[in-house]
Amino acid sequence: MSLPQNTGKAAPFPRLSIMLHWIMAALILVMLFVGLFMAHISSIHYAGLFTLHRTVGFLLLLLVVIRLINRFTNRTPPLPADLPSPMKLAAHLSHILLYGFMFALPLVGWAMLSAGGYPITLWGGCHIPPLMGFHPHLWGALRCLHSLLAYGLILLILAHIGAALLHGVIRRDGVMGSMLGR
Amino acid sequence: MARSPHSASPARWAAVILPPLCLGGFLAWSAGLLTPASISPSHFMQRFHNAGAPNTGFRRAHAKGMCVTGWFDPSPEGRALSHAGVFKGEHLPVIGRFSLAPPLPYLPDNPNIARSLALQIRTPSGDDWRMALVDMPLQSMRDIADAYAFFKAARLDPVTHKPDPEAVKAYAAQRPWLNTAFEQAKAHQQPSDLTNDTYNSLDSFILTNDAGKKTAVRWAVQAKEPFRPAEGSGANDGNYLFKRLVQTLDERPLSWDIVATIAREGDPVNDPSQPWNDADQKVTVGTVTFTKAYSEDENPCGPMVFDPTILPEGISVSQDPLLALRASVYMKSYATRSAEHKTPSMVTPNDVANPTLTSDEKGQ
Ligand code: HEM
Ligand code: HEM
Numbered sequence: 056m057s058l059p060q061n062t063g064k065a066a067p068f069p070r071l072s073i074m075l076h077w078i079m080a081a082l083i084l085v086m087l088f089v090g091l092f093m094a095h096i097s098s099i100h101y102a103g104l105f106t107l108h109r110t111v112g113f114l115l116l117l118l119v120v121i122r123l124i125n126r127f128t129n130r131t132p133p134l135p136a137d138l139p140s141p142m143k144l145a146a147h148l149s150h151i152l153l154y155g156f157m158f159a160l161p162l163v164g165w166a167m168l169s170a171g172g173y174p175i176t177l178w179g180g181c182h183i184p185p186l187m188g189f190h191p192h193l194w195g196a197l198r199c200l201h202s203l204l205a206y207g208l209i210l211l212i213l214a215h216i217g218a219a220l221l222h223g224v225i226r227r228d229g230v231m232g233s234m235l236g237r
Numbered sequence: 238m239a240r241s242p243h244s245a246s247p248a249r250w251a252a253v254i255l256p257p258l259c260l261g262g263f264l265a266w267s268a269g270l271l272t273p274a275s276i277s278p279s280h281f282m283q284r285f286h287n288a289g290a291p292n293t294g295f296r297r298a299h300a301k302g303m304c305v306t307g308w309f310d311p312s313p314e315g316r317a318l319s320h321a322g323v324f325k326g327e328h329l330p331v332i333g334r335f336s337l338a339p340p341l342p343y344l345p346d347n348p349n350i351a352r353s354l355a356l357q358i359r360t361p362s363g364d365d366w367r368m369a370l371v372d373m374p375l376q377s378m379r380d381i382a383d384a385y386a387f388f389k390a391a392r393l394d395p396v397t398h399k400p401d402p403e404a405v406k407a408y409a410a411q412r413p414w415l416n417t418a419f420e421q422a423k424a425h426q427q428p429s430d431l432t433n434d435t436y437n438s439l440d441s442f443i444l445t446n447d448a449g450k451k452t453a454v455r456w457a458v459q460a461k462e463p464f465r466p467a468e469g470s471g472a473n474d475g476n477y478l479f480k481r482l483v484q485t486l487d488e489r490p491l492s493w494d495i496v497a498t499i500a501r502e503g504d505p506v507n508d509p510s511q512p513w514n515d516a517d518q519k520v521t522v523g524t525v526t527f528t529k530a531y532s533e534d535e536n537p538c539g540p541m542v543f544d545p546t547i548l549p550e551g552i553s554v555s556q557d558p559l560l561a562l563r564a565s566v567y568m569k570s571y572a573t574r575s576a577e578h579k580t581p582s583m584v585t586p587n588d589v590a591n592p593t594l595t596s597d598e599k600g601q
Pocket of ligand 1: 115
């Protein structure tokens, strides 16, 4: 076994982690655009967008479970040793938050439609069982929570992209490359 | 070694800051934040509020109502049109909600108001068919832009507490394509009661049968009770329409036929403001029978949503733009009111238990 070399360059992530990261990143961006559009712009495409939102949402729930299992069973390259500790803390904290929001958003989507008494059908006609019975007050609260979580996730993602670019363009410490497979 | 941030050029810093900023901008744009002219469900909520809808837990439209329960019995003709589970032949439970169309939960009943009926029919295997119907013959809007202008014209004048008749006239005058809809509305004879009224989907739906054949239909929930005109039927009780419905249900069950009008070549399927050919075939797909009434404060029909796009496999939405709009606006109204503290409904549990007409100060 070789110890991680303290060269200031981070080792790359495993293949599976990189694939999961970029597939999920693309799908989450699609979900954010579709969700914001359907909730805020009245259009004739509502039903189609909503079906897409539910279907990709459940796909993401599945992927985030796989990803969390992968995260705990697979190696994660350490951050560069010379990264100031407040930045290390921010990195770890923001990653925990990203996982939390990615997991909570589809779960809250599922719970809120269940509480509201909406049938949940995916693209292709697959029926998802409700997580709970009819609770109209809970539906109102969870619908609100879904929006807040989505806005929180947007801020986290923007900060995450900024931080990745900071590593890649300013510090040039190999952290960005570790998720590009370099 | 990592480079020190102090030695980075402005171009590098721009490469760090601009990408997230641009993405944030695109996201804001997709939420309509950068296009003030776009129409959103929240804008509709504002228009309903201006038209008198309070923020005390009621529906933003069709706010005053009462629940009923009963049964649906499908006909074999329905099964030939659609393979939906609701038409398989089972005797199925129904929840219904009778309502007055305006956004005013405390509106006293009177003969001149449009009335509505919402239904939910469910099968034990989880099929769910919801309908929201009104007693108007045609829709007085044809698309999202019309709907937005229509509810603007419904704004209550802060002084008179009534819509401005000039705004309503201007809405109609600017839209010659709605002439037929307004003419038919004027010619429509209002029946005396909720019990002998006929309620229409206006929007169309697509039925698919076992062979995969698709049929475009409009629904009517057609009264079986004899027609009597509304003139002179107003009682001096603000809930007379609902109380008379309760009185009848206390004596006997009440039935309506669910009738599909089958579109023929040339019928405007995606425009609820235009009439279809009078000679179109009409098929009775089943009968709903109500047996019991409840105040909406003591029945799930009160809090739930009758979104007409919640449909079982075998029935689907047409390309009618107003159906797409209704799905999103009903969801917004439903989410908003569900998070509010609701005040008691005007038709109280006591009115349902004891539906004697009394002359109250709210009556006409
Ligand atoms: C990672 C997964 C998800 C993301 C990123 C996401 C994102 C969003 C966003 C950004 C919105 C708009 C919020 C607003 O501005 O009010 C939204 C709305 C919504 N989402 Fe999701 N969502 C996800 C999963 C789900 C799932 C799994 C469901 C349901 C099964 C769901 C159901 C809804 C519904 C019903 C709305 C409201 C639409 C409306 O108001 O017309 N979401 N979502
Ligand atoms: C074909 C035309 C329409 C028909 C037949 C119709 C019928 C109905 C009925 C019967 C209800 C009451 C449902 C219940 O008792 O829960 C209702 C509710 C409602 N309608 Fe419509 N409607 C039509 C078009 C529209 C349009 C175009 C809009 C606005 C964009 C609209 C906005 C609403 C709202 C906000 C509610 C309250 C939803 C809730 O909170 O549950 N309706 N409609």
